[in-house]
Amino acid sequence: MDVEKLEVYKKAFALSILVYKTTRSWNEYWVRDQMMRSVTSVCANLCEMAGSKTEKEKHHKATIALCEAKETQFWIKFAHETGMLPNQTDFINDIDVISKMLWNYRNAIIRKPPSAVSGQLSGDSL
Numbered sequence: 001m002d003v004e005k006l007e008v009y010k011k012a013f014a015l016s017i018l019v020y021k022t023t024r025s026w027n028e029y030w031v032r033d034q035m036m037r038s039v040t041s042v043c044a045n046l047c048e049m050a051g052s053k054t055e056k057e058k059h060h061k062a063t064i065a066l067c068e069a070k071e072t073q074f075w076i077k078f079a080h081e082t083g084m085l086p087n088q089t090d091f092i093n094d095i096d097v098i099s100k101m102l103w104n105y106r107n108a109i110i111r112k113p114p115s116a117v118s119g120q121l122s123g124d125s126l
Contacts, residue, residue, distance in 0.1 A: 003050040008101040012042040012069075015094045019072075022091075026084060035075040041068040042098065055109055062106040069099040 003009050016039045023032040042065045049061035073095050079085035 001050045003047050006046065008098060008105065009043060009046050011094060011098050011101070012039070012046065012065075015072075015091070015098065016040050016043060018091070018094070022085070023079075028082075028084060031075065031079055031082075031084060035072065035079065038068045038071040038075060039095075041065070042072065042102075059106060059109045062102060062109060066099060066102040066106055069095055069102055073099070 004013075016036075019035055019039045023035060026032045045061045045065035045068060049058050049065065052058040052061055073092070076085065076088055076091045076095060080088035085091070
């Protein structure tokens with residue numbers, strides 16, 4: 001599976017770049033670093049998921065990617081509330097879409113036979 005073709009990966013990677021460009025000049029390094037770690041971990045775990053051999057491994061990596069997306073939501077809201085990120089709308093909208101895609105995919109791994117999940121990966125559902 002070529003993970004870079006997945007819609008969820010494309011969206012998460014684009015958000016990673018946006019977060020990097022937005023936060024690279026912040027003086028609050030610890031907030032920037034935490035936000036970068038969580039948002040890039042979404043992509044990293046999707047890459048690991050693509051290399052998984054079993055559905056259980058795929059489910060585990062998809063769950064971690066989802067948890068990292070939820071952490072990213074927290075850091076975006078924190079940065080907004082502390083004045084570091086005045087306009088959070090695009091960030092929140094993007095991470096919400098990514099989280100929903102990951103949630104649906106993770107649940108699809110459990111409910112469907114492996115061939116159905118693999119077929120879902122090539123579509124726009126992710």
